[in-house]
Amino acid sequence: MGYFFRLLQLLSTCVALSLVASEKAWRADVSNWSMFIWCFCFVVNHFIVLVEVCELQEQFSLSWDNFLITYTCFSALACLSASIMYPIIHLQLLSYGTQQNHAIAATAFSFIASVVYAMETIWTCVNTSESCSFIGLLKKLEIIVACCILAFISNTFLYMxxxxxxxxxxxxxxxxxxxxxxxxxxxxxCDESLPSSHFVFGQTVLSVLLYTTAAVLWPLHQFNEQFGGNPQRSRDASCNAGYSVCIWDQQLAVATLTAINLLIYMVDLVISASRI
Incomplete structure (x- = not known):
């Protein structure tokens, strides 16, 4: 099953990046992130297949199963973000016909890749001899996505x-x-007087509630004209000025990452509740 998942991942990421690279469906100013994700996943998958075919897993000091779980989780989230951001930005920039068809097909294959990565994560956790620390893995994912969000909102023009x-x-x-x-x-x-499960559960509940408000307020005030937002990228002067990543792109990236992190927190909440 592991080789089957990797074959699907290689195929879907290869098709996605090939479709975008052909027929002038790649706009260098806004496509770099998506292309980087697909190329990175494609190259790392080749490396994983080479290691497993040559049976070199034992040469690494780290746990190979834990590495696979972490990598597939990150790749699932990365491909999902590319599946959301790429079509929203590109479909309004590409002309009707072959270019838009290639963009739609690339989006579909990117989404397939994210689903396959998620399936491999679950399959690896269920079938490995080592117990998977779901809570620790989810906490790391939440922090990494939050770091990406904080990097984008370092531009105070987005929210002040x-x-x-x-x-x-x-x-x-x-x-x-x-x-x-x-x-x-x-x-x-550090504190054995308070059970870890209760602490984690309370922190996760609070984070879900807070992120829910952000998942509603951020896109509402950024993309809804009634609340002073800008629904179209073409209206953003910074995008027309030739910046590689303009303010509208950063707003969209934060909205996408907020939704992804809220989803991770909700999964974390379900698992934390089952441990109480």
Whole structure:
């Protein structure tokens, strides 16, 4: 099954990047992130297949199963983000006909890749001899996605003009700090008086509630004209000025990452509740 999953991953990522690279469906100013994701997954999959065919897993000091689980989780999220951001940005920039058809097909194969990566993650956890620390893995994913969000919102032009967006920034910062504390506490087990499951569950509930508000307020105030937002990329002056990643792209990236992190927190909440 592992080779079957990798074959599907290689095929879907290869087709996605090939479709975008052909028929002038690749706009270098806004396609670099998606192309990087597909190329990275394609190359790493080749490396994994080579290692497993040559049976070199034991040459690595780290746990190969844990490496696969971490990699497939990250790749599933990365391909999912590319499946969302690429069509939203590109379909309005490409002309009707072959270019748009290639973009739609590339989006479909990118989404297939994200599903296959998620399936391999679950399959590896179920079929490996080592127990998978779902909580620790999810906490790492939450922190990594939060770091990406904080990197985008370092541009204060994205949120300083509205109090609701400032609240979203506060949500991202608070949840990031709570996640780091939770991960460090899980590692050092500093306070044995409070069960870890209760602490993790309470922190996850709070993060889900906060991220839900951000998942609603951020796109509402960024892309809805009634709340002062800009629904079209072409209206953003910074996009027309030739910047590789303009303000509208950053707003979309934050909205996408917020939805992804909320999904991770919800999975984390279900697993944390089952451990109480």
């Amino acid at each position: 003009h509205q109090q609701a967006l400032v609240w979203c920034v506060a949500v991202y910062s608070i949840c990031f700090i709570l996640g780091v504390i939770s991960l460090l506490r899980h590692r050092c087990d």
